[in-house]
Amino acid sequence: MYISLRSFMSNAYSNKYSKKEFSIIIPAYNEEKRIIERLETLVNFFHKNMGNPEIIVITDGCTDKTHFLVSEFSKKHPQVKLLNFSKRLGKGGAIIEGLRRAEGNIIVITDADNSVAPAELYKLITESKNYDVVICSRYSNGACLLIKEPFNRFILGRAFNALVKLMFWRMSKIYDTQCGAKVVKRYVISKILPDLFITGFTFDVNLIYSSLRHGFTVKEVGITYKHIDDYSKVSKNLPRVALGMFFSLVKLRLYYSRFRPLLYTRTFQKLSLFMWNATNA
Numbered sequence: 001m002y003i004s005l006r007s008f009m010s011n012a013y014s015n016k017y018s019k020k021e022f023s024i025i026i027p028a029y030n031e032e033k034r035i036i037e038r039l040e041t042l043v044n045f046f047h048k049n050m051g052n053p054e055i056i057v058i059t060d061g062c063t064d065k066t067h068f069l070v071s072e073f074s075k076k077h078p079q080v081k082l083l084n085f086s087k088r089l090g091k092g093g094a095i096i097e098g099l100r101r102a103e104g105n106i107i108v109i110t111d112a113d114n115s116v117a118p119a120e121l122y123k124l125i126t127e128s129k130n131y132d133v134v135i136c137s138r139y140s141n142g143a144c145l146l147i148k149e150p151f152n153r154f155i156l157g158r159a160f161n162a163l164v165k166l167m168f169w170r171m172s173k174i175y176d177t178q179c180g181a182k183v184v185k186r187y188v189i190s191k192i193l194p195d196l197f198i199t200g201f202t203f204d205v206n207l208i209y210s211s212l213r214h215g216f217t218v219k220e221v222g223i224t225y226k227h228i229d230d231y232s233k234v235s236k237n238l239p240r241v242a243l244g245m246f247f248s249l250v251k252l253r254l255y256y257s258r259f260r261p262l263l264y265t266r267t268f269q270k271l272s273l274f275m276w277n278a279t280n281a
């Protein structure tokens with residue numbers, strides 16, 4: 001496994017930007033209960049299978065010990081890097097910062113909990129041989145849900161997906177934008193970075209839609225998934241998060257329309273800030 005993947009990496013993915021093959025990006029907000037277990041699992045798996053990729057953890061505005069724990073962990077595991085910001089950036093905002101600094105040719109974005117096991121990330125990486133972007137899915141062929149999400153989240157999630165399909169016809173064949181792992185090639189990020197501006201949980205839609213708009217291929221892969229509700233930032237504030245996500249969808253729709261200038265008006269920016277504060281407390 002190790003040899004075949006490494007050789008395929010060096011053949012297919014060597015480019016002028018960097019000698020590093022992989023980067024793993026993890027946004028982490030108040031994750032002191034989950035982040036170390038996640039890092040240990042990833043470090044062990046990728047050490048054995050793919051020679052220590054860099055792992056970038058982005059923390060922002062944490063009110064717990066997440067950044068201290070990651071900083072301590074990185075002393076023993078130098079491939080783990082911490083990007084800490086004092087201000088809350090949001091999940092998307094944190095990922096954007098990570099994408100700016102990632103050096104790998106293949107970039108894996110994943111969550112701070114162990115919902116998506118490293119073996120599933122490996123599956124996505126393998127698929128990325130033939131696609132520009134690979135996203136995991138709870139609702140595509142081959143998916144297996146070991147622990148399902150609560151019913152209210154399931155319903156809201158499906159409604160969100162229906163809305164995404166309605167508002168963005170290019171996404172009509174995407175069934176799960178929000179599952180916790182994506183693999184994106186570095187050349188994709190170089191192209192779409194200026195279009196990534198959704199800083200909350202709707203960032204995933206921004207990433208996928210902007211990739212499609214640029215003509216990149218996006219593959220959705222069914223995975224084995226285990227929903228972890230303890231310490232979930234989404235479940236804790238479901239109505240507010242849902243409202244914020246809906247507002248972000250509207251912003252993304254406006255951005256990709258002739259009404260884009262509206263986004264830059266003072267009134268809209270004030271509304272945006274109000275919505276951010278109201279939905280990210």
Ligand SMILES: Nc1nc2c(ncn2[C@@H]2O[C@H](COP(=O)(O)OP(=O)(O)O)[C@@H](O)[C@H]2O)c(=O)[nH]1
Pocket residue numbers: 026027028029030031058059060088089090091094095110111112113115180228229231232233234235
């Ligand atoms: N850096 C950062 N990460 C965030 C923020 N909000 C959520 N996250 C991360 O986004 C990921 C997904 O969040 P989670 O609460 O597990 O969502 P769920 O899996 O949909 O219940 C986790 O790694 C969170 O720590 C944020 O404001 N900043």
Ligand SMILES: [Mg+2]
Pocket residue numbers: 111113115180228232
């Ligand atoms: Mg989670």
